[in-house]
Amino acid sequence: MSYLKFNKDLMINLEYSLYRNVLRTNRRGAYQNTSISGCNTTKYQGLLVMPVPFLDNENHLILSSVDETVIQHGAEFNLGIHRYAGDNYNPKGHKYIREFNCDSVPKTIYRIGGVILSKEIMFSSKENRLMIRYTLLDAHSPTKIRFKPFLAFRKASQLTRENDQVDKSYRMVENGISTCMYFGYPELFMQFNKEPEFVYHPDWYRDIEYLQDLQNGDTYQEDLYVPGYFEMSIKKGEEIIFSAGDILVDTTTLSNEFNFEMQKRTPRSSFYNCLKNSSHQFYYIPNKDEYYLLAGYPWFKVRARDQFISLPGCTLSVGRPNDYENIMDTAIPHLRDFMNDKPYKSYIKQLDDPDLLLWVVWALQQFYFENKNQFIKKYSEFLFEIIEYILSNRHPNLVFHESDSLLTTYGREVAVSWMNAMIDGRPAIPRSGYLVEFNSLWYNALKFTEEIANETGNHEKAALLAEKSSLAGKSFIKTFMNDAGYLYDYVDGYYKDPNVRPNMIFAVSLPYSPLEKRQKKSVLDFVTKELLTSCGLRTLTPKSDKFRPHYSGSENEKKFAYFNGMAFPWLLGHYIEGYINVFQMGGLSLADRIMVGIENEIQNDCIGSISEFYDSNPPFIAHGGYSFAMSIGELLRAQKIINSYK
Structure with missing residues (x-):
């Protein structure tokens, strides 16, 4: 039984299908994303979105969509769908969809009279390239298919308008064409596994709208360029494969490549398999020696805090310890440069967040639970470096206090925690001073490092850490525990923030907690109820x-x-x-x-x-x-x- 399947009644209901989208990625930062109806609803969606390092560090939308038209006896049935000004959807190809499922790859079944056409979308796992396989499952008379590509060549966060700067030229390549709208962009190669007829008919499609951007109060309208269209016949049982990417391919291999990529896919046949597949989509490998986790899609890059919070789950929890090590090993030199106040150049952003190193320790601890010997051998010294860095007060916005063995940070004018929303240049929630999750993580880090010091025979260091963690535990309860039975969110001078927030959950969840069991239950009770x-x-x-x-x-x-x-x-x-x-x-x-x-x-x-x-x-x-x-x-x-x- 299909786990992610949507029938005709759901697909023709745009109030439903426009608000559900499908995402496919490679490990180089490129992706394909659109609604399950095929209509793009935000400027970030498209068939081929990819980094263009020559221009900047942003993602760029190259190929927005492809409209397919089934032709029989001179009658044309357009399967595409776009929203235009005035809440006008044209063409309305979604009305031909019989079903959509996404268990392996996004697959749409269209029915137009006696024609039944299957469309499967595959994003290459190694290249910035999209493949679409069309299979004519049934037809009672000669059938042709026309393919009309909508091009953007713009930043994913911006929109474009009709202009005279477009390079409308193209060149013929094997079973297709290549074109490039603007200088600095790579060529877009559009090819098929059989020879098409290409009809050059350059035109702009104006005032295409993106519904969710409109509803979010964002810019939402643009013009897209269409260089012409491809056309070819298709027989019952025949497969046509369309490839669009930044490299020229041997079209004789497209069928085998599509099948090979299909075999590599884990079916999204359960909740766990969906999560597992999603975890792989965040992997970012810009070159063979660097490994990262993207914070998310569609607009996020590599954010330091997000990476280390996500790292154990996206690697260790799906049986990929080697990926954990690759990502951690990539990050450690940059973290060391930061701690040694050396200039660093990295895809990882926000290395100076004051709680980052605390999350790094937590992520290291999760690896320790998986493989103690490998951790001791590979990461114990780096763990000691982090703790020493914090204890010596070398961080620009994280202060260790000998008097209570706790940490403070200054967050009245800059967002310092994961609650980092800013309004008019100031934190929406100005959390400053002693933050509850910072010090929960810190107590856990001290106790964990004490454990590792003992395991490595460094008993003098372990004793020092034991002394500091003991004081930190007592100070934590004195600072954060209130008479109501939950934890203050932060304490800044004489102010103790009484708001019930989730940041206190870490004092219960972390492997080492300063709280007694009764106190943990009390905190859990507040979190559960409120x-x-x-x-x-x-x-x-x-x-x-x-x-x-x-x-x-x-x-x-x-x-x-x-x-x-x-x-x-x-x-x-x-x-x-x-x-x-x-x-x-x-x-x-x-x-x-x-x-x-x-x-x-x-x-x-x-x-x-x-x-x-x-x-x-x-x-x-x-x-x-x-x-x-x-x-x-x-x-x-x-x-x-x-x-x-x-």
Whole structure:
């Protein structure tokens, strides 16, 4: 039975199909993404989106879409769909869709009278190249197919208009053409596995609109360039394969290549397989010696905090320890350069976030649980370097206090934590001073490093760390624990922030916690009653007058709502871990219910993946990046924790 299958009734309902999209990627930063109806609904969507290093570090939309037209007895049936000004959809090719499924590759079945046509989309795993396989399953008379490519050649974050700067020239290549609209871009090679007829008919299609950008208050209208169209006959049972990419290919190999790529795909036949496939989509390997994790799609690059939070789940939890080591080994030289105040050039951004090194220690700890000997051999010295760096107060915005053995940071004018929304140049939530998750991570880091020091025979270092961790544990409870039974979110001078936020969950979930079991249960009780939803943990209790359950309004209102009520799936990983830490086998029932609840989202927004955040009240609409590494990684890690107890 198909896990990600959508029937005709759902596909012809644009209110449903336009709000569900499909994503395919390679490991070089390129991707293919569009709604399941085939209509692009944001400027970031298209058949071929890829980095163009010659121009900048951004993604660029090269090929927006391809309209297919089935021709029989001179009658033309266009399978494409675009939205134009005035809420006008033309052509309305979605009405011919009989079914869509995405278990292996995105596959659409069209029926036009007696013609049944299959369309399968494959994104190359190694190249910036898209392949589409068309199979004529049934036809009772001679049939032709016309292919009309819509080109953009622009930044994915920007839009284009008809202009006279376009290079309209093209050249014939094997079974196709190549063209390049603007200087600095690579050529786009459009080829088939059989010879087509190319009709040169350059034109602009004006005022194409992107519905979700319009609804989000973003720029939403552009013109797209069409150089002409390809046309060829197709027989019953025949396959036509279309290839579009930045390299010329041998078209005689397209069929074998498509089949080979199909065999490599893990079917999205279950929730776990969907998460596993999504985890692979974040891998970014710009060259053979560098490995990273992208923060998400469609607009995120490599963000340091996101990478290390996502790393254990996206590698270790799916049985890929070698990938963990490759990514960690790529990052360590850059982290060392940062700690030694040396200039560094890296794809990783935001290395100076004050909590980053604490997350690095946590990620290293997860690897230690998988392979202790390899960790001791490879990463123990780097762990000691991090702790010494923090203890010696060399970080520009992370201060260790000998008096209480805790950490402070300055966040009144700059966002310092993962709650990093900014409004008019200032933090939407100015968390400063002693932050609860910073010091939860810090206590865990001290205890973990103490453990490693003992294992490596460095007992003097272990004793020093034991002394500091003991003081840190007592200071943590004194600083953050309040009479109500939960933890202050941050303490800045005489101010103790009483808002119930999810940042206190780390004091329960981390391997080493300064809290007693009774205190852990009390914290869990607050989180469960006030923050837990089916899509994640709320970022603020509904009891607060600042609580915003829906991501709506002006841009600033959305930024304010971002961490004042939105629900984040990635926090479920630590919630489940904390709950099982406290209740052991008795916590499995709730953990299973949480995973079943979030599984419902696998058929919404980006099908087969999980979004960045959700409204925290019904109907729990998804927002932000529609495939988000932290969400995927932590859900995979949570599932592994559940399975280990079972």
